[in-house]
Amino acid sequence: MEFLLKEHKKRGDKIIVFSDLITALVYYSKKFQEPCIHGGTAELERQGILGMFKANQGSSTLHYGSWRQEAQRLGRILRPKAGTATDGTNKDSFNEFFYNHMSSDTSEMYYSTMRQQYLMDQGTLSGS
Incomplete structure (x- = not known):
C-alpha cells in the first residue's frame, strides 16, 4: 500500500x-x-x-x-469525466488504476474472484 x-x-x-x-x-x-x-x-x-x-x-x-461498493467504485473510475471527449480521442489524457489488495489464503480472495468474474461478465472489467 x-x-x-x-x-x-x-x-x-x-x-x-x-x-x-x-x-x-x-x-x-x-x-x-x-x-x-x-x-x-x-x-x-x-x-x-x-x-x-x-x-x-x-x-x-x-x-x-464495504466490498459491495467495489462495482460502484470501479464504475466511477471508468465513467467519462466532464469535458472529455467520448470518441476515444482522449485516451492518452488520463489514466485510471484500480488495485484490490487482500491477505492471501483468506475467504476474501474467494469473494474477490467472484466479484471480478461478475464485473467481467458485465463487460466492466477486462480479464487481466
Whole structure:
C-alpha cells in the first residue's frame, strides 16, 4: 500500500483508498497526512474533503467502505469525466488504476474472484 501511495503521489495522481478496516485508513491518513472519511466523519467535513479532492490535482482521500461498493467504485473510475471527449480521442489524457489488495489464503480472495468474474461478465472489467 505504501509503495502504491508513494508512486502515485510522486506522479501527481489523484488517489482514493478504500478499506474495510478503519484502523488501516487512520494509519495511512496520519502517515501520509491526507484526509480520511469514514462513518464517523461529519457530513460537512465529508463534503469539504470530497470537494477539495474534485478541485485539486494530485490530492488524496482515504475512505471506508464495504466490498459491495467495489462495482460502484470501479464504475466511477471508468465513467467519462466532464469535458472529455467520448470518441476515444482522449485516451492518452488520463489514466485510471484500480488495485484490490487482500491477505492471501483468506475467504476474501474467494469473494474477490467472484466479484471480478461478475464485473467481467458485465463487460466492466477486462480479464487481466
